[in-house]
Amino acid sequence: EAGVAQSPRYKIIEKRQSVAFWCNPISGHATLYWYQQILGQGPKLLIQFQNNGVVDDSQLPKDRFSAERLKGVDSTLKIQPAKLEDSAVYLCASTAQGGTGEQFFGPGTRLTVL
């Protein structure tokens, strides 16, 4: 079974630029999460999708962050414009519907904003 795929693995941008991250969850997993992991901290949820609908985006800075999962499969997270404090690893995770609750994480995208 293939794991959660994310790209790119690394990205360096200047502040005020825009950036997009892509995630392809495990096949058949209905729930998809985007987390932000700042160095030295645990992952913090940005947004949760159930199929192509948003379940929770209460912690998403909506003035600059956006995410979509149009066909209920892969997802894109965008930041526009980026700030220095957005430097972090962005993790995508997925869970199976009716499963144990175990989240399967991708390798993450390390973003550096200069």
Place this chain on the structure above:
Amino acid sequence: QQQVKQSPQSLIVQKGGISIINCAYENTAFDYFPWYQQFPGKGPALLIAIRPDVSEKKEGRFTISFNKSAKQFSLHIMDSQPGDSATYFCAASMGAGKSTFGDGTTLTVKP
């Protein structure tokens, strides 16, 4: 608001020793308590998890102890090995929903 507090921040253990990491939570609605292991450059991976209807769960060298009344749970790694050196995160969630993570413990096991 920090809903899951994890300690210690870092831990150094000799090979063969016992590693103990503690977590405390606030929300009594949490009903799933996983521990994740993360190696550098990788995403977190589930190590072991427990639900509040049991006080202990053991899988190989890894044990979770759960104290519902104190709202605390801990991870014990027996016979710690250098390959266990990683960052460990406790987490808590309601059902199969989003997880709230602790800030992690960096474990170093010295040969």
